[in-house]
Amino acid sequence: METFKLLIVILLSSVLVDNYVLSRFLGICPFLGVSKKLDQATGMGVAVTVVMLIATAVTWPIQYLVLNPLKLGYLQNIAFILVIATLVQILEVILKKFSPSLYKGLGVYLPLITTNCAVLGVTINNIIDGYNFLESMVSSLGCGIGFLFAMVLFSGLRSRIDDSHIPTPFRGLAVTLIAASFISLAFMGFGGIVENIFA
Amino acid sequence: MNKKSSLSVLLNGIIKENPVLVLILGTCPTLATTTTVTGAFGMGLAALAVLVCSNVFISLLRKIIPETMRIPCYIVIIAGFVTIVKMIVQAYMPALYETLGVYLDLITVNCIILGRAEMFANRNPVVASALDGIGMGLGFTLALTAMATVREVLGAGSFAGIAIPFMENFKIEFFTKAPGGLLVYGLLIALIYIITKGAAPVKTSFSCEGCPHAATCTIETCQKKGAEN
Numbered sequence: 329m330e331t332f333k334l335l336i337v338i339l340l341s342s343v344l345v346d347n348y349v350l351s352r353f354l355g356i357c358p359f360l361g362v363s364k365k366l367d368q369a370t371g372m373g374v375a376v377t378v379v380m381l382i383a384t385a386v387t388w389p390i391q392y393l394v395l396n397p398l399k400l401g402y403l404q405n406i407a408f409i410l411v412i413a414t415l416v417q418i419l420e421v422i423l424k425k426f427s428p429s430l431y432k433g434l435g436v437y438l439p440l441i442t443t444n445c446a447v448l449g450v451t452i453n454n455i456i457d458g459y460n461f462l463e464s465m466v467s468s469l470g471c472g473i474g475f476l477f478a479m480v481l482f483s484g485l486r487s488r489i490d491d492s493h494i495p496t497p498f499r500g501l502a503v504t505l506i507a508a509s510f511i512s513l514a515f516m517g518f519g520g521i522v523e524n525i526f527a
Numbered sequence: 528m529n530k531k532s533s534l535s536v537l538l539n540g541i542i543k544e545n546p547v548l549v550l551i552l553g554t555c556p557t558l559a560t561t562t563t564v565t566g567a568f569g570m571g572l573a574a575l576a577v578l579v580c581s582n583v584f585i586s587l588l589r590k591i592i593p594e595t596m597r598i599p600c601y602i603v604i605i606a607g608f609v610t611i612v613k614m615i616v617q618a619y620m621p622a623l624y625e626t627l628g629v630y631l632d633l634i635t636v637n638c639i640i641l642g643r644a645e646m647f648a649n650r651n652p653v654v655a656s657a658l659d660g661i662g663m664g665l666g667f668t669l670a671l672t673a674m675a676t677v678r679e680v681l682g683a684g685s686f687a688g689i690a691i692p693f694m695e696n697f698k699i700e701f702f703t704k705a706p707g708g709l710l711v712y713g714l715l716i717a718l719i720y721i722i723t724k725g726a727a728p729v730k731t732s733f734s735c736e737g738c739p740h741a742a743t744c745t746i747e748t749c750q751k752k753g754a755e756n
Contacts, residue, residue, distance in 0.1 A: 350705060351705045352559065352705075353554075353555050353556075353558040353559040353705065353708070354555055354559075354633070355555070356554040356555045356558060357554060357555070357638060360554070402610055402614065403610070404632075405606050405609055405610050405613070405632050405635055406603060406606040406607060406610060409602055409606050409635050409636065410599070410602070410603065410606075413598075413599060413602060444636070445555050445633045445636045445637075448632070448633060448635065448636050449629055449633055452629050452632050452633075453629055456628075456629060496720075497717040497718075497720040497721045498713075498717045500716075501551055501713070501716055502713045502714070502716040502717040502720070503713065504713070505709050505710070505712050505713030505716065506709070506710055506713040506714070508709045508713075509706040509707070509708075509709035509710040509713065510706070512705045512706040512709055513706040515705075516704065516705070516706065
């Protein structure tokens with residue numbers, strides 16, 4: 329039961345409190361770039377979640393079964409980025425071959441994720457936080473869902489921005505960032521809730 | 528290469544093509560490490576070091592690296608230099624290492640570095656690539672420091688950890704939190720537009736050419752996405 333509670337806390341806190349986009353600022357580029365339309369935002373969010381989960385499932389064993397026993401911890405960065413880049417390529421090839429319809433939905437977003445800092449960030453953070461395998465997977469799932477959540481919310485806000493009259497200097501990214509600031513402010517309201525959820 | 532053009536390569540990165548405020552690259556570290564001036568300055572210098580080294584190295588190897596395998600090669604070179612810089616920071620500046628945390632690792636996937644490798648270093652000689660790296664790195668450092676100055680002075684009432692007499696009594700903590708970072712960044716971009724009187728191009732979205740992932744994505748999907756947008 330205790331483990332279950334811990335997992336729930338990890339999940340909720342990575343979705344709401346430590347949202348990767350809005351409070352840790354990882355994966356800002358796709359957040360600003362692909363959030364114009366709802367379907368694109370959803371596709372990107374799902375693709376990121378899937379890649380995060382697979383990447384964690386592969387990098388965690390690499391860290392604890394290969395790098396740590398061989399005392400190669402300093403290779404973490406190079407090893408992880410190479411593994412993630414290769415994984416995304418393989419995933420793309422597999423999807424293309426076996427599920428063309430899924431590839432059509434998610435495939436276009438996959439190359440964009442290769443160097444997404446949220447994916448590398450989540451794998452490294454799981455190691456830094458000292459999570460075990462199950463906790464790491466839950467934390468990655470939470471981060472992915474949090475990313476998806478932020479993307480979907482923000483795409484709704486952006487369609488409103490496009491229809492408004494905005495002073496010239498603020499057009500484009502300036503007003504988008506300010507809008508993101510408001511969403512982030514809303515997310516700050518979740519602070520402190522999750523830690524006390526079972527208290 | 529004559530003197531004037533190498534100077535213009537250097538200045539290009541600082542002003543005309545400032546990576547943070549004009550090209551809008553490297554947004555993640557820009558927002559995350561600018562809560563304190565010290566952290567922002569350190570982040571800027573770390574990125575500068577990686578940028579110069581990787582630019583020089585990639586420029587040296589530009590005739591050897593095969594065209595189709597270039598992105599993985601660049602990533603390995605960059606990740607290698609990031610590891611070196613990370614070890615140096617950890618050994619000699621432990622306080623900075625603590626502040627930057629995971630963002631030091633994430634220099635590997637910083638769009639600016641991969642972008643410059645792809646856009647400049649792989650088609651220019653070594654000296655020009657080094658200058659381009661210095662210019663871009665300085666531009667990044669300056670923009671980060673400017674943003675951190677606004678956020679630290681207003682949010683924590685101090686500058687680089689030194690309390691400012693009047694400001695420390697009126698801290699607006701909002702600015703050191705996440706939303707404050709996004710707000711200040713948005714306002715700075717608008718300010719740059721006003722200062723340059725619109726000479727700096729307004730980025731309405733991430734197009735293919737400025738797209739941080741343009742370097743890594745296969746061109747056809749990128750163009751397809753560009754057409755959709």
